[in-house]
Amino acid sequence: MRCLLGFALIHMSVALNTALRVSQKPRFYGVTTRGSVCFYCLSSKQHLEARARWYKVGEYHEEPDKGEEVKAGGRIDIRAKALTEGGCLCIQDVHVEDRGVFFCRVNNTWGPGSELQVARPLSRIHALHKTEMKDGLIVLHALLLAVCIAAMLLRQRKLKLEKQDSEYEEPETHHVYEGLAVETCGGGLYEELSVYYAQPEGAEAPWE
Structure with a gap:
């Protein structure tokens, strides 16, 4: 076996x-x-x-x-x-x-x-051309990014200035003599005073 x-x-x-x-x-x-x-x-x-x-x-x-x-x-x-x-x-x-x-x-x-x-074979001129194009695209992207950032900063500054202008309120001008009505009685104030003092006692002033 x-x-x-x-x-x-x-x-x-x-x-x-x-x-x-x-x-x-x-x-x-x-x-x-x-x-x-x-x-x-x-x-x-x-x-x-x-x-x-x-x-x-x-x-x-x-x-x-x-x-x-x-x-x-x-x-x-x-x-x-x-x-x-x-x-x-x-x-x-x-x-x-x-x-x-x-x-x-x-x-x-x-x-x-x-x-x-x-x-595919790659020539030196073609390789340099592709490298220059790649570098140019990188520079272009960087410039576009800088422009976008500058635009955002300018917009934020503008909005901030507009907000400050809206919060500022011009104070009201109060005059001490506002609403005081002086009646001249048809003549100058100083001229009427001199006439008043020249009148005898008891006579009424023309503006009374």
Whole structure:
């Protein structure tokens, strides 16, 4: 019984060791447009003939079998690698649209995938122009902020002055002789007084 169990374990380990494993190199490639890139699909059974197919998806989390199969033609060339037909995928004159994740499949066994990132080349003049525009926008925002703050301060000061003016009341002017009616009796006051004193005692003053 133990012998049978031992033979079964040995058979399982041999089967696992002989299972096809697929690897890809490189796992990541970053290039600029107009460049070139090559991905390699490697089989653990290099002494056996096999055929590799390539599929492209947008992200790693997407299912590779639902991706678009990559065909040779134009800028894309698929070559043999060792005994694996189609084991090498090369892309010439890389465009931004070529970025994504490429999976190879050998006899229904999928590789781990290789990601391609493509960036546009940035010239020094363009970079300086963008930097100057950014600095100009920062200065403009600062000026606008200063203008807004100054306008708010001026408005607050104006409202404060208007409030002070509304609280201030002009004091009333009271005259000591206001309402005092002095009758001159048709002549000057001092002239009438002199006439009054010149009259004999008992005579009535003209204003009485």
